[in-house]
Amino acid sequence: MAAQFTEQHKKDFIDNGICLIENVLSSEQIAHIKQTVKSLALHEQEKGSAHFYDDVAAAQRIWNLINKADIFRQLIQLPVILDTMNWIFDRDTVHQKFYLSSFQAHILYPGAQKMKLHIDTPVPEPLPDWVIKANTLWVLDEFTDNNGATEYIPGSHKWKHKPKQEDQNREDVISAKAPVGSVLITHGALWHRGGANTSDKSRTCLLGSFAASYAREIANEENYSEVFDKSHLAGASDNLLAILGLEHGIRPGSQTAPPESNS
Numbered sequence: 001m002a003a004q005f006t007e008q009h010k011k012d013f014i015d016n017g018i019c020l021i022e023n024v025l026s027s028e029q030i031a032h033i034k035q036t037v038k039s040l041a042l043h044e045q046e047k048g049s050a051h052f053y054d055d056v057a058a059a060q061r062i063w064n065l066i067n068k069a070d071i072f073r074q075l076i077q078l079p080v081i082l083d084t085m086n087w088i089f090d091r092d093t094v095h096q097k098f099y100l101s102s103f104q105a106h107i108l109y110p111g112a113q114k115m116k117l118h119i120d121t122p123v124p125e126p127l128p129d130w131v132i133k134a135n136t137l138w139v140l141d142e143f144t145d146n147n148g149a150t151e152y153i154p155g156s157h158k159w160k161h162k163p164k165q166e167d168q169n170r171e172d173v174i175s176a177k178a179p180v181g182s183v184l185i186t187h188g189a190l191w192h193r194g195g196a197n198t199s200d201k202s203r204t205c206l207l208g209s210f211a212a213s214y215a216r217e218i219a220n221e222e223n224y225s226e227v228f229d230k231s232h233l234a235g236a237s238d239n240l241l242a243i244l245g246l247e248h249g250i251r252p253g254s255q256t257a258p259p260e261s262n263s
């Protein structure tokens with residue numbers, strides 16, 4: 001039977017800010033996804049558009065997966081994922097409650113350093129009672145204690161503030177243990193980070209991030225990326241461009257076409 005979002009998942013999410021949904025992916029799907037991610041990673045390296053965001057090129061992001069292979073368009077709308085997000089973002093509205101914020105692959109090659117402890121909700125403090133963002137982490141290599149498994153502090157999504165410099169060395173950070181084919185769901189206010197990969201193999205996961213639909217409605221009541229006529233670009237001042245934000249959402253490599261074999 002396909003994986004379900006259960007009462008236990010809801011309880012874990014409420015109490016700890018995280019829950020683990022097992023057996024979302026079959027072994028055939030996992031093999032296909034891993035192969036696809038690997039070919040995209042190499043392709044973007046060859047094209048010179050790969051997004052390495054650390055100094056040692058050990059952590060690579062592949063953005064805009066939605067554009068890059070059909071399998072990603074299928075995954076992100078699996079019933080278990082939509083059920084989960086409908087519950088997390090539930091409120092009294094007849095409109096769509098959430099949108100996909102980004103869908104990327106995150107490869108930690110051997111030698112990747114641990115990230116800074118952070119939250120995924122970029123808003124000022126105190127954080128609100130309502131959820132603005134939630135993440136899905138798709139485990140393609142088993143999360144172990146030395147390959148860069150996601151680390152977090154259970155219950156920290158209730159703290160209403162973000163980690164500071166002095167929090168970076170806290171000892172109550174634990175590693176998520178997660179088998180291949182599972183999906184971790186995290187609350188956008190959970191304190192977490194990617195761990196250090198001290199193993200000799202890479203750790204790959206997908207990160208599918210969702211946000212409450214009101215966040216987009218507020219910043220983008222008129223969607224200028226769509227409705228602004230590009231013929232006005234030539235005469236546009238820096239101030240006009242700054243308030244339109246047309247460059248928003250274009251990440252390194254996100255517009256790189258996938259290899260032909262991917263479609």
Ligand SMILES: O=C(O)CCC(=O)C(=O)O
Pocket residue numbers: 106120148149150151192193194195205207
């Ligand atoms: O890859 C991970 O384990 C976590 C990544 C993460 O926290 C992020 O990209 O915001």
Ligand SMILES: [Fe+2]
Pocket residue numbers: 118119120192193
């Ligand atoms: Fe994060």
